[in-house]
Each structure stands twice: as C-alpha cells, then as structure tokens.
Amino acid sequence: MKRVNGRRLVAAILPAFVLATACGLRSGAERLKGQRAAHERQRAEFAKLAAADPVVTEALAQGGDVLLGVRPALVEDVLREVAARYLDHVALDLPLEKQVHDTHELTVGTFLGKVTAGTWTLDVTIHRVRGLLRARPPSVAAAPDNTLAVEVPVVLQEGHGAATVHFSWHSRSLASVICRDFEVTKRLDGEVLSREYPVSGAFQLSAGPERLRLEPRFPPREFRIQVDLTDRSWAEVHAAIQEQDDVTKCGLALDPDRLQARIRERLHEGFDVKLPRSLFRPVDFPAGVSQDVTIQERRVDLAVTTHALKVTPVAVWYGADVRTRIQPEPAPASRAPASPASR
Amino acid sequence: MAPLSRSITRLAVLTLALLPACHRQTAASAEQAVLERRREGLTRLMAAARRGSLLPFDKMLIAVDEGLVRQAIAATLPFERVIADRYRIRVSQADVHFDDGFGLVRLDGEASFADQPDTEGHADVTVFGGLDVVALDPQSGVLRGAVKIIALDARRVTVYGVRSSVVEDLVEQLGREKLDTFSALASSIEIPVRLERSVALPAVGPGEVRIEAATIPVRAAVADVKAFRGKLWVSVDVSTDAGTPAARAVSESASSRHSR
Numbered sequence: 171m172k173r174v175n176g177r178r179l180v181a182a183i184l185p186a187f188v189l190a191t192a193c194g195l196r197s198g199a200e201r202l203k204g205q206r207a208a209h210e211r212q213r214a215e216f217a218k219l220a221a222a223d224p225v226v227t228e229a230l231a232q233g234g235d236v237l238l239g240v241r242p243a244l245v246e247d248v249l250r251e252v253a254a255r256y257l258d259h260v261a262l263d264l265p266l267e268k269q270v271h272d273t274h275e276l277t278v279g280t281f282l283g284k285v286t287a288g289t290w291t292l293d294v295t296i297h298r299v300r301g302l303l304r305a306r307p308p309s310v311a312a313a314p315d316n317t318l319a320v321e322v323p324v325v326l327q328e329g330h331g332a333a334t335v336h337f338s339w340h341s342r343s344l345a346s347v348i349c350r351d352f353e354v355t356k357r358l359d360g361e362v363l364s365r366e367y368p369v370s371g372a373f374q375l376s377a378g379p380e381r382l383r384l385e386p387r388f389p390p391r392e393f394r395i396q397v398d399l400t401d402r403s404w405a406e407v408h409a410a411i412q413e414q415d416d417v418t419k420c421g422l423a424l425d426p427d428r429l430q431a432r433i434r435e436r437l438h439e440g441f442d443v444k445l446p447r448s449l450f451r452p453v454d455f456p457a458g459v460s461q462d463v464t465i466q467e468r469r470v471d472l473a474v475t476t477h478a479l480k481v482t483p484v485a486v487w488y489g490a491d492v493r494t495r496i497q498p499e500p501a502p503a504s505r506a507p508a509s510p511a512s513r
Numbered sequence: 514m515a516p517l518s519r520s521i522t523r524l525a526v527l528t529l530a531l532l533p534a535c536h537r538q539t540a541a542s543a544e545q546a547v548l549e550r551r552r553e554g555l556t557r558l559m560a561a562a563r564r565g566s567l568l569p570f571d572k573m574l575i576a577v578d579e580g581l582v583r584q585a586i587a588a589t590l591p592f593e594r595v596i597a598d599r600y601r602i603r604v605s606q607a608d609v610h611f612d613d614g615f616g617l618v619r620l621d622g623e624a625s626f627a628d629q630p631d632t633e634g635h636a637d638v639t640v641f642g643g644l645d646v647v648a649l650d651p652q653s654g655v656l657r658g659a660v661k662i663i664a665l666d667a668r669r670v671t672v673y674g675v676r677s678s679v680v681e682d683l684v685e686q687l688g689r690e691k692l693d694t695f696s697a698l699a700s701s702i703e704i705p706v707r708l709e710r711s712v713a714l715p716a717v718g719p720g721e722v723r724i725e726a727a728t729i730p731v732r733a734a735v736a737d738v739k740a741f742r743g744k745l746w747v748s749v750d751v752s753t754d755a756g757t758p759a760a761r762a763v764s765e766s767a768s769s770r771h772s773r
Contacts, residue, residue, distance in 0.1 A: 205545075216613075220741060225567075226742070229746075235577070236575070236581065236705060237575070237576040239573065239574035240572070241570065241572055244751055247572075247751075247752070248729070248731075252729065256724060259725065261722070261723040263720075263721055265721075457573065457708045457709070457733075458709075459705055462705070464703050468588075485574070494585055494588040
C-alpha cells in the first residue's frame with residue numbers, strides 16, 4: 171500500500187473543511203429542508219391559535235383592503251371630550267313667546283254670607299330665554315343599524331329672559347258694587363331654574379370616502395323648563411298687588427303673599443321647549459384612509475371606496491377597498507449608463 | 514519556514530482567496546435568511562397568542578392587506594436607483610407578503626455597473642426586505658413603514674449560453690456589498706391610513722344656539738405591529754388626553770420595536 175504524506179493530507183483537507191464550515195455547506199441543504207419542515211409545522215400550529223382569537227376572526231370577517239377597528243371605549247372618550255370641551259358652554263337664545271295662564275275665583279265672607287267677589291286672571295308671557303347649557307359625560311353603547319346609543323345629561327346651568335305679566339281682576343255680582351276692576355301689566359325679568367335633563371339619542375356611523383363620521387340622531391323631544399321671576403321683579407309684582415289691596419278694590423280678598431305664591435307655583439310648573447337640533451353636531455372620527463401614498467418618493471393616487479361598516483359589541487369596524495389610480499410605466503427597451511442625476 | 518508554518522500560511526491564503534465566494538448572497542442563503550425571519554416571527558406570534566395578546570386592541574386596530582401594499586409599490590415600478598455610486602439597479606417587480614409575523618418585501622430586477630451600458634452585461638437581482646418599523650409620521654399622521662434589507666440574491670445572466678466576465682465581476686461585487694447598501698431600493702413605504710392630530714368642531718351660531726369652535730387634541734402612537742394571514746396588523750394607542758402614555762413620541766416607539 172502506498173504511504174500517504176501526512177502534511178499533504180492536512181494541506182488538502184483542512185482548507186476544504188474550513189471553507190465548508192465558513193460557507194455553511196456542511197449541512198446546508200439538509201438544514202434548510204429541516205427548517206422548512208419545522209416552519210410548516212409552526213405555521214399549522216399558529217393557524218389554529220389565530221383561528222381561535224375572537225378579534226382576528228371578527229376583523230377578518232369584515233374584509234376590505236384597509237380595516238379600521240375602533241373600540242367603543244375610544245368613541246366614548248372622543249364623545250366625552252366633545253362634551254367636555256365643546257358642549258360645556260352652549261349659549262341658548264330661544265324666542266319662545268310661551269304663555270302661562272291661570273285664573274281663579276275668589277269668594278269673600280260678607281254679612282250676606284259667602285259671595286264670589288270676582289275672578290283674577292294671570293297671563294305670563296315668556297318672550298325669550300337666554301341660557302347656558304353644559305353637557306355632562308355621555309355613556310355610549312353599541313346599538314342596531316350601525317348606531318351608537320348615547321345618553322348625555324345636559325344641565326341648564328343658568329338662564330334668564332324677559333316676561334310680561336298681565337294680572338287682571340274682574341269683580342262679580344254684588345262685589346262689583348264696591349269692588350272695582352283693575353288690570354296690571356308689567357314687563358319683568360325672569361330666570362330659568364337650573365336643572366339636569368337626560369338627553370337620549372344616537373350617533374349614526376357613516377363612512378365617507380376617507381373617514382368615519384358620527385352623525386347625530388336625536389329625535390325631537392320637549393323638555394320642561396321651569397321659570398321664576400327675579401327678586402326685583404317679584405318686588406314689583408308684590409308692590410303692584412299691594413297697590414290694589416284696599417277695600418275699594420276688594421283688597422281683602424287679594425292677599426298679596428298668597429297671590430304671589432300662587433303665581434310662583436304656576437311658573438314653577440314650567441313649559442315645554444324643544445332643544446334646537448343644531449345643538450348636536452356631526453363628529454369626524456380622527457382616523458381614515460388616505461387618498462394617496464408616497465412610495466419611493468413617488469406619489470401614488472388611490473381610489474377609496476367603503477367596503478363595510480359595522481358596529482358590534484367588540485368594535486366599530488370600517489373597511490375600505492383601495493385601488494391605485496395610476497398604471498405602472500412601461501419598461502424601456504435598453505438604457506444608457508445612469509447619470510448621478512438619476513439617483 | 515517550518516513545514517507546519519508553510520501549511521498554515523497556505524491555508525490562510527487559500528481561505529482568504531475563497532472567502533468572497535462565501536459572502537456572495539445566493540438563492541439558498543437568501544431563502545435561509547427569509548426563513549429564519551419567518552421562524553422568528555412565528556415564534557413571537559405563537560408566544561403572544563398563548564399569552565392571549567395576539568392583537569393588543571385597547572383603542573384602535575388597523576389591518577392592511579398585503580395586496581394593497583403590493584399594488585401601491587407596483588404602481589411605482591419600474592424604477593431605477595444607483596447604489597453606492599457603482600451599481601444601477603432597475604426594479605421591475607415587487608411582491609409583498611404579510612405572514613409569519615413578518616412583512617416581507619421582495620423586489621426583483623436587474624443590476625448593471627452604473628458607468629457602463631447595461632448591454633455590457635447585467636445580473637438578475639432579488640432583494641428581500643422586512644417591513645421592520647411601522648410608526649405614525651408625527652407631522653402628517655400617516656402610517657409609515659421602514660424596510661430593512663435582509664438578503665440579496667444576485668444571479669448571473671448568460672446570453673446564448675456565454676458567460677460574460679463583466680457579469681461575473683458584477684455578481685461578485687454585488688455579493689460583497691453590505692446589505693444596508695441596498696436600503697435605497699425600499700427604504701420607506703407609506704400605508705394609506707391617516708390619524709389626525711385633532712378633532713375639529715366648528716362654531717355654531719349666531720342663532721338659537723351658539724357654540725364656540727373647539728379643537729380636541731388627539732394623541733396616537735403605534736403600540737404593536739404584527740403580520741399574519743396576509744394582513745399587517747397595527748395596534749394604535751389613541752388618546753384625547755395629553756397626559757396619557759399614548760402621547761409618547763412616535764420615534765421612541767419605533768426605535769424600541771426596531772431594536773427588538
């Protein structure tokens with residue numbers, strides 16, 4: 171057998187071994203094959219995990235090239251901020267011309283027995299009310315037909331207005347012999363009693379070309395406003411009745427304090443007004459799909475169409491289909507060497 | 514010189530001479546690099562799924578289909594870039610896959626020496642990139658992804674079975690370049706989702722109701738990015754309160770994810 175030179179053997183094998191190791195050739199193909207198989211196993215395992223995830227399942231069911239999912243809590247946050255920063259100081263100026271009417275017969279005891287002395291009539295006209303509304307934090311819940319049900323307490327913080335009070339006294343039968351009729355008309359200042367009103371409605375979700383919009387849907391509803399007169403106006407009313415409080419005007423029957431209490435009671439019963447619809451405004455949600463993107467310093471115009479809009483207890487889902495508006499440029503046949511300017 | 518020293522010297526010379534061949538990116542090594550990224554991505558996805566937080570969804574979730582990004586990149590094709598002042602690369606095809614926890618961007622084209630007409634010879638190249646960082650642009654509010662090149666496959670092109678020395682040289686030199694050199698081919702991709710920085714509410718009145726105009730500041734930051742089932746899933750922290758953690762700088766969140 172021929173003797174092999176040890177040094178030559180080392181010189182021949184060692185570089186090959188080092189090179190094979192450096193290049194990763196030792197087990198390259200087998201290792202890659204094994205990694206591919208392991209990767210497929212991982213994929214199958216992950217597919218099961220993803221399929222069991224409720225958010226993934228619901229999101230994939232919506233479709234669309236772009237999908238925005240918004241938790242109801244975020245919508246509530248936005249509406250809460252709208253209430254806190256926007257609806258915290260709403261000035262109302264309502265031309266009402268609302269009437270409050272009351273009438274009452276008065277009887278007095280005479281030596282002939284009880285007789286109807288007359289009838290007093292009260293007409294209060296509230297010409298206009300100016301007031302300040304403040305919305306408290308709303309509560310939001312998913313509702314059918316892609317709406318979000320909203321409950322928002324609204325506080326009528328302060329209000330005042332002009333009122334005309336007309337008081338008349340008409341003597342009846344025997345009393346008219348000694349009692350004279352009279353009428354008093356006073357232009358007075360009124361004030362609105364502070365009160366919280368629960369306002370219920372909804373925001374309808376609509377999808378424009380680029381973004382989500384919350385459109386208010388608050389059905390017309392009347393709210394009872396209670397009014398009173400200012401202290402100064404009450405003093406004027408009191409003085410006016412007091413002025414009539416003598417025998418010739420059957421003043422014995424017209425107890426100013428009782429009459430004033432009666433008028434106040436009647437005003438406190440209030441009257442109904444409708445809150446103007448302009449109080450509730452559409453809110454554009456601060457997220458949407460862009461009409462263009464810049465890729466490789468080139469603007470690509472996009473056509474965006476709504477694919478789906480759905481409100482579920484999990485989220486508000488807005489899906490959009492997006493298509494590019496430009497076609498790829500045709501490739502030229504051959505090219506000259508690139509100049510630096512082309513970089 | 515002793516016999517052993519001569520052997521070592523020969524070995525060193527031989528190894529150094531052959532090392533460039535090892536550094537050259539081949540189809541197999543590119544596949545290996547992509548496969549490794551996919552396996553890493555899948556491992557992270559499965560860990561998140563087992564923790565019950567596959568998709569963090571506290572406020573807002575955005576899902577973008579790979580077909581849309583593919584289409585948007587395709588609309589910019591073909592394009593040319595000169596890389597490292599030496600190579601002209603013309604990208605003619607693009608593919609995007611959002612799967613296995615990783616956004617793969619594949620660009621195919623031709624490379625030639627920038628100072629020679631491409632008729633002198635060119636090589637087919639495929640660049641593989643990973644959509645690594647997704648963040649909201651602080652100015653425009655647009656969702657933007659940055660692509661990091663993870664592999665390059667340069668292949669010789671023969672004309673009528675004849676190998677060109679120019680092409681051989683080109684493939685060798687392309688293979689020696691650092692991957693970052695090719696970043697200019699796919700550095701940034703905008704995703705067509707915009708988050709406004711405020712909600713503007715117009716003034717109302719004069720009339721029965723008067724409300725002053727208001728602006729509600731909105732803070733948004735990308736909290737998590739995942740890629741699977743053909744979608745890029747982006748979880749966004751959105752807050753209308755300036756003091757919340759969601760207000761943190763976009764760059765912070767982007768860099769932290771990039772360093773993972």
